[in-house]
Structure formats: structure tokens, C-alpha cells
Amino acid sequence: MTNLLPPLKPIPMKDRVSMVFIEYGEIDVLDGAFVVVDVKGVRTHIPIGSVACLMLQPGTRVSHAAAALAARVGTLLVWVGEAGVRLYASGQPGGARSDRLLYQAKLALDETARLKVVRKMYAIRFGEEPPTRRSVDQLRGIEGARVRKTYQLLAQRFRVTWDGRNYDPYDWDAGNLVNRCLSAATACLYGITEAAVLAAGYAPAVGFIHTGKPLSFVYDIADLFKFDTVVPIGFQVAARPQREPEREVRLKCRDSFRQTKLLERIIPAIEDVLAAGELPVPAAPPESVPPAIPNPENIGDVGHRA
16 A cells, blocks of 8 residues: 655754753653653653754753654754853764865855855844955954944843953853853854754854854854844843843743744855855765755645645
């Protein structure tokens, strides 16, 4: 008998829940389902295939079966520090595509193409064309000055005392409240941005404005959305702190990502900024590995679901 049902496939990144935070639990696979077992033996099921990334906080252990299932369905595992900040490591869901990786590297190594990409990022971020005849380093300096001014304006708007963006990644409690809230907020954004970068087949380390760091490209792309999404949330929570301000930040970020449909926008933004380099996209070789999260064409007419 012919099977008329369409084949199972991963849920596209744009249709997923942005992130789930887990702490103090054993993550495993039981009866084919992704579960978290707490210290009392209580199981909590997680629909792993519909989540962009899992943020694993201290006190979390992951089984081999759970890590394998997360990779198979294209969910990024991100190991974070206390309160969901300080990204320590991540598990890549499926690996970068060679054609996309080579394309990204070619743009980054070509000084003319790289400058065009950086100028496009500047235009998207600030809503205006950058000054002409400026190098990447000069644009980075101009951007830094504008970012510092934006922080000051947001602090005035939310009536928060602002002494600059200062924090010690190795001493969480040493930072003041507003800096802790901002760090928690940006960590949320970096987590889902890295998931999107990997899902699209690119390398997090090959950046254009940021360079020399494991997540340089993640920072580049996240900066396009930072001041429209998570930074105002950080100031908002710091202005009216709750009992657990970092947790309040994470919940508000999750709601903001859903309301602004951020996951739908990140991958198109990546393609848009890279296209500004005006270099041709190389054709994928026949033996290349497909994207981590494919989105095949619909079968049938518009009345059928993909």
C-alpha cells in the first residue's frame, strides 16, 4: 500500500518557540520523548523539536541520547552560567554547510566585500547610510559612539542611573542591577541568534564587525536587533526590579521574541547583509550536507500544510 502521508521533517526555525531555560535537572530521552527529571524524580516533557534552543543553566546534566536527539531535530543546546548569562559552550545542530561557510569566509576575507557588508549592517541598525570613505575600523568607532549614546538615552527614558556598560563576566554579583539585567537580556538574544546562524549553515566565528571571537558573527547579527528588543527590556526591569530580576528579564525577552516574530526575521537579515557584499553565492556540491533545518516546498496546492 502506498504511503500518502508526507514525510516527517523538522519544524522550520521561524515557527519555533525561541528558547527554554532548564536548571537543576537530568535531561534524558524516555520512551522516545525529551524529558527533564528533577531531584524529586518528577518528569517534565519538552517538545524538543519545536524549540530553537535550550539554555542549560548550572545544575543541569545531559545524557548522550538527549544530545543526539537535540542534534537530530535541529535544537541548539547552549550551556550558560548563573541567571542565564555567560555563554560557555554550545552544541551545533547539524553543522555548517560547506557552500555557505565558504561564501561567508570569502566575503570576510575580501576587504571590499567586507566593507560593503559592514556598511549594510550599519544602515540596518541605525536607519541611515553610514558616512562615506570610512574604513571598517572607523565605522566600528562611529558605531561604538552611537551605541554609548543610545544606552544613555534609554537610561534617561527609564529613569535609571547609568554609569556605562561595565560588568565582570567572572563575578556576576559585582555588577550593578542594570548591567546584570542587560547581560541577561543580551544572553537570550545571543542564544537564539546563534541557533539561527547555525540553522542557516553559517559559522558563528566568522564575523565582519566583530572578529577574533567564537561568536563574532552572532554578535554582528544580534546587534541588528538588540536595541529594538532586549536592551529596552533590561532597562525596563532595572527601573522596577522584581524579586528575581534576571528571571523577569528572560520571561520578557521570550514574550518579546514571540510578539516581534524575531526568529522569522533573523535568517532573512543574514542573507540580506551578506548579499550586500555583491559576491556570487557558490553552488552547493552534489555531495554537500543539507541545511540543519530544511524547509522543503509544499506538496499540493495552497490548502495543504507544509
